[in-house]
Amino acid sequence: MSEFDFDLFVIGGGSGGVRAARIAASHGAKVGLAEEYRYGGTCVIRGCVPKKLFVYASKFSEEFEDAEGFGWAVGERSFSWRQLIAAKDKEISRLEGIYRNNLEKTGVECFDSRAEFEDAHTLRLTATGQTITAKHILIATGGSANLDQKIPGIEHAITSNEAFHLEELPETVMVVGGGYIAVEFAGIFNGLGAETHLMYRKDVILNGFDMDLRHAVHEEVAKKGVDILTEDVPAAIAKRPDGRLEVTSQRGKTYVVDQLMYAIGRRPNTEGLGLEKAGVAMKKNGAVVVDTASRTNVEHIFAVGDVTDRVALTPVAIREGHAVADTLFGNNAWIVDHSLIATAVFSQPELGTVGLTQEQALNVTPNLDIYRAKFRPMKHTLTGRDEKMLMKIIVNADNDKVLGVHLMGPDSGELAQTLGICLQMGATKVDFDRTVAVHPTAAEELVTMRSPSEKLRG
Structure with missing residues (x-):
């Protein structure tokens, strides 16, 4: 019998913590998880998911206007904020239920409580005062929004x-x-x-x-x-x-x-966690210091996600949690590559980006070919809306490798996901050029830009 209550105990029921707990349990580990608020973390409860639902809602005002350019007569319309909030809350509750069910299905023991360190192997559940010991502990407490406390009011x-x-x-x-x-x-x-x-x-x-x-x-x-x-x-x-x-x-x-x-901005959520009792090192901003394997300075304590202040993106936290679980319990040690991460900003218009910015690429080589196209999306040739789309490809002129692709316009986030695969595989500009275009789409610009808009030579 183990001298510890759990093989792995996870503090935080967000995306990274839940993934780590589920994967570890699927490998046969005895796993516990504590969450003091709601399962799903920032992304599901108060971040990516509700935000994108709000973005969808906010776009209809323009969609109604644009419809007239295509022959539609849109009648009287109104908007109910309370109806949107109720629909959003219903969906978040559904998703939280899925998170809980998935944990239970894999045998993770869940505690609806805050967990704080008593020592390097012991945690106290504040809701009950119960103490729990674990051979390995994963900190996945995420981050919280900043306010400038120096400002009166x-x-x-x-x-x-x-x-x-x-x-x-x-x-x-x-x-x-x-x-x-x-x-x-x-x-x-x-x-x-x-x-x-x-x-x-x-x-x-x-x-x-x-x-x-x-x-x-x-x-x-x-x-x-x-x-x-x-x-x-x-x-x-x-x-x-x-x-x-x-x-x-x-x-x-x-x-x-x-x-x-x-x-x-957001700050790592470590205040009052008792990390000093466990001897875990932190940065000045409260972030947990980890190595490439997400291990802290205390060998059996790990941290993933926003609490480490590395890359504050949900899919990154998920992969970090998965890697920790596989490494500890799956006989499959691996680390997350943070060097090439595709991401989207659901601004209006939307952004999608993967790889290096032009400024970052100049630190790799002074010899760059910049391909740039700015144009009106086909949809707006009939709506008359004054809105542009931007596509930019950054190429290392020394070896033709694509270093970065940056997009602004409809569905840029969707495009960035596919482009992330291309850059991860080491795509060159020749690879883009020999790809047959899909017509008529905005994305065909990515494979039809033949002449650089700008040649930078050091």
């Missing part, structure tokens, strides 16, 4: 967490931030009919993405009616007698809005 602001549960759609909203969450929610609120301001400290939104893509989406988001306020941040927030918020910016501007939403 910050208690009046919300984050994306609360945005999913507002009782009413605000008539006027300000979103603070310029990353993917901020830009996505700006598009959601704007599409649903709210007067939307997006305030960002830098000069162009979506820092970290390819600069051509950043400029293009910045322009398109503004054309759709979002008031983008750059190089500024709130300095003070005050609640007025009528319940609205008065936001004073560092540049001395004043804005009156119904809701102020912060989306300025």
